[in-house]
Amino acid sequence: MIEQLIVEMITYYAGDAPRIQHFLKVHDFARTIAVLENIDENTIFTLEAAAVVHDIGIHISEEKYGSCAGSYQELEGPPLAEEMLKRLGFSEEVISRVSYLVGHHHTYSNIDGSDYQILVEADFLVNLFEDDSPKNAVEHALQHIFRTKTGIRFCREMFGV
Numbered sequence: 001m002i003e004q005l006i007v008e009m010i011t012y013y014a015g016d017a018p019r020i021q022h023f024l025k026v027h028d029f030a031r032t033i034a035v036l037e038n039i040d041e042n043t044i045f046t047l048e049a050a051a052v053v054h055d056i057g058i059h060i061s062e063e064k065y066g067s068c069a070g071s072y073q074e075l076e077g078p079p080l081a082e083e084m085l086k087r088l089g090f091s092e093e094v095i096s097r098v099s100y101l102v103g104h105h106h107t108y109s110n111i112d113g114s115d116y117q118i119l120v121e122a123d124f125l126v127n128l129f130e131d132d133s134p135k136n137a138v139e140h141a142l143q144h145i146f147r148t149k150t151g152i153r154f155c156r157e158m159f160g161v
Contacts, residue, residue, distance in 0.1 A: 002048045004088055009052050012084070019055065022126060027051040029122035029154070036150040039114050046094050047115040050101040051122060053081040057102070070106025077102040108145060121151035125158065135161060 006024070013019045030051040034044045057077025058068050065072050078099040085095045101119055111117050124141050127133075133141075138159040146152045155161070 001088065001090070002045070002052065005049060005052050005084070008084055008088065009056070012056070013059075016059075018130075019058065022130065023052055023055060025126045026054060026119075026122045029125050030118050033118045033122060033148055033150045033154070034114070037114065037118070037148050039118070043113075043115050046097050046101075047118055049085065049090065049094060050098045050105075050115065050119055053077070053084065053098065054102055054105050054119060054123065056080045056084070074103045074106055111147075114148075117147055118151065121146055121148060121155075125151070125154055128155075128159065135159070 006027070009023060010020055013023075027048060030047050031044065034047055039047070055073060055077070057073040057075070057080055060076045060080070061072035062068050064076070081102045082095055082099050085098060090098075097115070101116055104116065105119055105123060108120060111120060124145055128138055128141060138155065138161050142152065142155050142161060146155055
């Protein structure tokens, strides 16, 4: 089912290779962190779905607001994710949580749940690299964002901090 969702998102982002590469990397980090943190399979499944669609609102945000700011993605993304997940036959429980995660993945306060924490960490690992972030930005994220042992380890080892 996750593979079907990946295919749908590749089609959705057709012609936008950087965004396709981004969500695939976030998905892979999210799944790997979750498995190494011994997260239960149901939570991993929901996390994987959320990681695949987490930035689904980026194109409409750019069209409507001329910006891909996180707040616009959080506003525009959930309805798009819900529609796609419903069409693919995901359960209402999974759709509800994925919608919540898509609508909050750029909000770093009041993180409620291992799926939310890991999604944020995976997105940060990819964004810090893709944005060629300076060492001080990596250190700030490490201190203020990362909470899982695996996410902290990956961040330290990837960026040499």
